[in-house]
C-alpha cells in the first residue's frame with residue numbers, strides 16, 4: 001500500500017482552511033482584550049509572505065511581534081483548527097490513515113498546534129516538521145526557536161535536504177515556500193492547492209493546480225486500489241445539479257447524467273450494469289427495476305422523499321439508500337410562507353385579472369396573516385421550520401403529528417388532526433409520503449375544515465384526494481389553494497400536464513418546485529455524492545435509510561470487507577470461524593443490526609483471497625459481500 005511518492009503537505013490554508021497565526025491573534029485578542037493583537041497587520045504580513053512579496057523571516061518575525069498571545073491561547077486555537085480541516089481532506093480522512101507512512105506535514109507554522117490536528121488523520125508527530133514557539137516566564141509567546149531550519153528563509157528547502165528523501169516527492173501547498181522545494185530540485189512535482197486560497201503568483205509556478213484533495217488523488221493516481229480501476233458506473237437521472245457529476249467523476253465513477261426520469265421499462269434496461277443510481281422524486285425504483293440491477297450497491301435520492309423506491313426490496317438485498325433530509329427544507333418553508341401570504345390576499349386572482357387588463361382595486365377577500373391560525377400537519381424537518389417562520393411573522397401556530405414532537409416557540413400541539421382542521425384558517429401539509437398517507441385529506445377531512453379556509457400541499461400528491469377537493473372548492477368551502485405536488489407528474493419538462501385543479505379560483509399551482517432552488521440543489525449535489533462515496537470507499541452507512549447505520553474509523557495498513565447478512569443468531573461466530581480457518585487476524589470489527597439485516601465491517605491485516613471470499617459468501621444467511629480494499 002505504499003505510494004510512489006512521499007507527499008509533503010503544507011499546513012496553513014492547505015491542510016486547514018485558514019492561517020493559524022491569524023486565528024491565534026483573534027483568540028489572543030478575545031482572551032486578553034487589554035492587549036489586543038494587530039489582527040489586520042498580521043493577516044497582511046501573512047499574505048505578503050505567502051505570495052513571496054517579503055521574505056519568510058521578515059513575515060514571521062513581524063507577525064510574532066504583534067501577536068500578544070500566551071501558551072494558554074493555544075488550547076482554543078487547537079479546538080478551532082480541529083474543526084477547520086479543509087473540507088475535501090476531511091472527506092478523504094480514510095486516505096490519510098491508510099497512507100500515513102508516506103505523508104509528511106512540512107510547515108513554517110508551529111508544532112504546538114499542528115501535531116494535535118494531524119494526529120486525527122493518522123499522521124504521527126515524527127512526520128510533522130514545523131517551528132516551535134519560545135515563551136517568557138509568564139507563558140507569553142515571544143519568538144520562535146531559531147535553531148530550527150524552518151525558522152529561516154528557504155527553511156523548507158533546508159529541511160528537505162536534511163531528510164534525504166530523494167526525488168520521489170510531491171509538494172502540495174498554497175504558498176511560495178512550498179514551491180521553493182521543487183525549485184531546489186527536491187521534488188518531482190509542486191501542486192498549488194487552491195481549496196482555500198488561490199495565489200496567482202504561486203499557481204503560475206505549479207505543475208498543476210488542485211482545487212481539492214480529490215483533484216490530487218485523481219491527477220496523481222494516488223489511490224491505486226480505488227482510482228486505478230474505475231469504481232463503476234453511476235447513472236444520474238432527473239437533471240440533478242451538475243456538480244454531483246463532477247464529485248462522482250472525481251471519485252472515479254463513470255457517470256452518465258440524464259435530464260429526465262425513466263419509466264420502469266427504460267430503467268430496467270439502463271440499470272443492468274450500474275452500481276450507483278441517482279434519482280429525484282419522480283423515478284419509480286420498483287422491485288422489477290431492482291431485479292434487473294445486477295450490480296447496484298447504492299441509490300442516492302437527491303431529494304428528501306424515498307417513497308418512490310421499493311425500500312423493502314433494498315433492505316432484503318443489502319442495497320444502501322441515501323437521501324438529503326435537510327438540504328431543501330428551507331426552500332420549501334419559504335415557498336409555503338409565500339403562498340400563505342399570497343392566498344390570504346387573494347393574489348392569484350388579482351394577478352390574473354391584471355394580466356387580462358382588469359383593474360380591480362378592492363379589499364374584498366384580502367387579509368393580513370398576522371393573528372391568523374396556521375395548522376401544520378406533519379411537524380418534521382419542514383413543518384417545524386415553517387412553525388418558527390410563520391410565528392415570527394405573527395401567525396398563531398398549531399400542529400399535529402403522529403409522532404411525539406416538541407412544540408417550538410409558542411406553537412400549540414393538537415391532540416388530533418380533526419382538532420387542527422377545525423380551528424385553522426390555513427392548513428399546510430408536511431407529512432411524509434408513506435403509503436398510508438394516501439388521501440389523508442379526503443371529503444371528511446375537508447368537511448371538518450373552517451368555511452373559507454386555505455389548504456396548502458407541498459408534501460406529496462397522493463396525500464390529498466383531488467376529486468373531493470374540487471367539490472369543496474366549487475362549493476366555496478375552500479377559498480384558497482396552493483398545490484406543488486400531484487398524484488401523476490410528468491417525467492420531463494417536455495410532457496403536457498393536466499389537473500382537475502386547473503383554473504380554480506385563488507389557486508397557486510406549481511410544478512413540484514418546492515425544493516427547486518439553486519441553493520438547495522447545490523447542497524444536495526454535494527451531500528448525496530459524499531455519502532455515496534463514503535459508503536463505496538469506507539463502508540460507512542451513516543444517514544442511509546435502509547441498512548443499519550455504522551461509522552467506522554479508518555485503520556492503518558488494513559484490508560477491509562463488508563459482510564451483510566440476515567439478522568439471526570450465530571452469524572458473527574460463523575464469519576469469525578471462517579476467517580480463523582484461513583489464519584486471518586482481525587484488526588477491527590464493527591457490527592450493527594436492524595430488524596432484518598446485520599451489517600458487519602471487518603478490517604484485517606491479510607488480503608482477502610478468492611477462497612476466503614467464497615467461504616464467507618457461502619455462509620448460510622449471507623446477503624451480500626463487498627470487498628473494499
Ligand SMILES: NC(=O)c1ccc[n+]([C@@H]2O[C@H](COP(=O)([O-])OP(=O)(O)OC[C@H]3O[C@@H](n4cnc5c(N)ncnc54)[C@H](O)[C@@H]3O)[C@@H](O)[C@H]2O)c1
Pocket residue numbers: 304305306325328329332377378379380381382383400401402403430431432433437440458459460484485512513514515516
Ligand atoms: N414540494 C417539494 O419540492 C418538497 C421538497 C421537500 C420535501 N417534500 C416533501 O415534504 C414532506 C415533508 O418533508 P420533511 O422533510 O419535513 O419530512 P419529515 O420526515 O422530516 O417529516 C414528516 C413528518 O410527518 C409526520 N407524519 C407522517 N404521517 C403523518 C400523519 N398521517 N399525520 C400527522 N403527521 C404525520 C411524521 O411523523 C414526521 O414528523 C415529505 O413528503 C417530503 O417528501 C416536498
Ligand SMILES: O=C(O)[C@H](O)COP(=O)(O)O
Pocket residue numbers: 280281282302303304305306328512513514515516
Ligand atoms: O422529496 C423531495 O425532496 C421533494 O419532493 C423534491 O423532489 P425533487 O428533487 O424531485 O424536486
